Amino acid sequence: MVDKVKIGIIGLGRISSLHLPAYKENGLDAELVAVCDSNKKRIKEVSQEYNVEKTYTDYEELLQDPNIDAVEILTPHQLHLPMVLKAAQAKKHISLQKVPAMSLSEMDQMIAATKKHGVKFRVFENFRFYPPYQKAMELINQGVIGKTIRVDYQMWSGLETLSQWDVPLKSWAWRISEKGNYKSPTLFDDGYHKHSVISQFLNQPIKSVIVWQGEKRIKGTVKWDLPSSMIYVCKNKANFATWNTSLHDFIPMHSKYYGCDEYVSIFGEKGAIYIPGCTGSWFKDCGAYAPGQAGIHWQDENGHRFKDTDIDTDWQTSFTNCSREFINAIHEDRQPEVNPQEARYILQIGLAGIRSVRNNFQEINLKDIKDKP
Numbered sequence: 001m002v003d004k005v006k007i008g009i010i011g012l013g014r015i016s017s018l019h020l021p022a023y024k025e026n027g028l029d030a031e032l033v034a035v036c037d038s039n040k041k042r043i044k045e046v047s048q049e050y051n052v053e054k055t056y057t058d059y060e061e062l063l064q065d066p067n068i069d070a071v072e073i074l075t076p077h078q079l080h081l082p083m084v085l086k087a088a089q090a091k092k093h094i095s096l097q098k099v100p101a102m103s104l105s106e107m108d109q110m111i112a113a114t115k116k117h118g119v120k121f122r123v124f125e126n127f128r129f130y131p132p133y134q135k136a137m138e139l140i141n142q143g144v145i146g147k148t149i150r151v152d153y154q155m156w157s158g159l160e161t162l163s164q165w166d167v168p169l170k171s172w173a174w175r176i177s178e179k180g181n182y183k184s185p186t187l188f189d190d191g192y193h194k195h196s197v198i199s200q201f202l203n204q205p206i207k208s209v210i211v212w213q214g215e216k217r218i219k220g221t222v223k224w225d226l227p228s229s230m231i232y233v234c235k236n237k238a239n240f241a242t243w244n245t246s247l248h249d250f251i252p253m254h255s256k257y258y259g260c261d262e263y264v265s266i267f268g269e270k271g272a273i274y275i276p277g278c279t280g281s282w283f284k285d286c287g288a289y290a291p292g293q294a295g296i297h298w299q300d301e302n303g304h305r306f307k308d309t310d311i312d313t314d315w316q317t318s319f320t321n322c323s324r325e326f327i328n329a330i331h332e333d334r335q336p337e338v339n340p341q342e343a344r345y346i347l348q349i350g351l352a353g354i355r356s357v358r359n360n361f362q363e364i365n366l367k368d369i370k371d372k373p
């Protein structure tokens with residue numbers, strides 16, 4: 001394909017504001033030609049801001065547009081299956097926001113349909129395209145820290161900042177429902193990113209997971225699946241990862257996006273990598289008292305320490321990079337990342353986590369997850 005890839009976006013909710021700019025100013029070899037949402041007011045805002053000619057309230061009509069080569073699907077997870085099946089049938093390449101599906105059988109139907117119709121299909125998981133995480137994978141693949149033996153992923157949310165990046169209540173509503181998200185905004189929805197990067201940093205198969213979950217009520221009312229702690233046990237039982245997450249009313253979270261921040265440490269057999277900051281920046285303005293400057297820090301097999309704090313740490317860049325991967329793969333006629341089989345494995349980890357909570361924090365083998373939690 002030589003021409004610019006003609007893109008249609010389905011779903012113009014909260015997260016679309018980090019997808020849309022990629023097609024405006026970031027030199028992608030693509031053109032945003034159509035948008036669709038069931039909310040007419042949102043369509044008007046977006047089509048004016050991004051100068052999009054064609055607008056639809058019915059995604060099936062957008063899919064019939066012969067001018068469109070590929071779609072980005074940015075709707076809640078429980079709507080993904082019919083949208084992917086119909087997009088595949090309409091011969092559109094598909095980039096699907098995470099969480100791709102509510103069950104493995106849904107995922108399998110998507111994989112079969114996209115294969116049958118010969119279209120490219122990938123899951124949009126932007127954390128793998130966050131520059132410090134990309135650099136960490138480069139170091140791991142170069143053997144700078146040796147084989148990974150442990151990953152610790154810490155995440156904090158600050159209640160004070162929940163309103164900074166305006167997230168409408170309806171964007172939260174489906175996340176706390178059983179049908180839309182197994183009542184798991186942390187473990188199932190946001191967790192998809194964490195399962196994804198943790199499995200990538202571990203760089204070896206995960207055998208089982210164990211989740212402990214406490215209880216937190218936001219503003220004393222809405223029950224959230226926090227605090228929680230997840231252990232990822234590798235096939236090689238000497239190796240493991242943890243993901244700890246909690247919400248603290250006192251944290252003055254600096255964030256242009258969601259009111260949370262992450263800190264990762266990766267230990268290899270010979271060295272280690274530390275990555276403070278990602279979505280937000282809790283330690284911004286802490287000066288000399290900050291426990292880590294945003295960027296990436298590492299110690300190699302000779303005990304030498306390095307850092308790259310000039311690296312781009314804007315979370316939005318992970319979105320642009322992730323969109324670029326999709327567009328480039330279409331031009332180069334190759335499979336874009338995250339590929340469907342890998343995406344299915346990440347989904348299986350999330351489903352196993354939910355089952356662990358529902359089984360009183362039992363250890364769950366991934367192979368025992370055949371479909372739903």
Ligand SMILES: NC(=O)c1ccc[n+]([C@@H]2O[C@H](COP(=O)([O-])OP(=O)(O)OC[C@H]3O[C@@H](n4cnc5c(N)ncnc54)[C@H](O)[C@@H]3O)[C@@H](O)[C@H]2O)c1
Nearest residue numbers: 011012013014015037038039074075076077097098099171
């Ligand atoms: N990568 C990330 O960091 C990240 C962050 C947030 C959300 N997400 C994912 O993106 C997806 C959307 O999340 P969100 O926060 O933007 O949700 P949201 O609720 O803010 O937006 C969903 C949008 O879809 C529209 N919609 C619903 N049904 C539709 C239909 N049948 N046809 C057309 N439009 C329809 C709604 O009107 C709304 O505008 C979810 O799968 C979520 O997990 C990913």
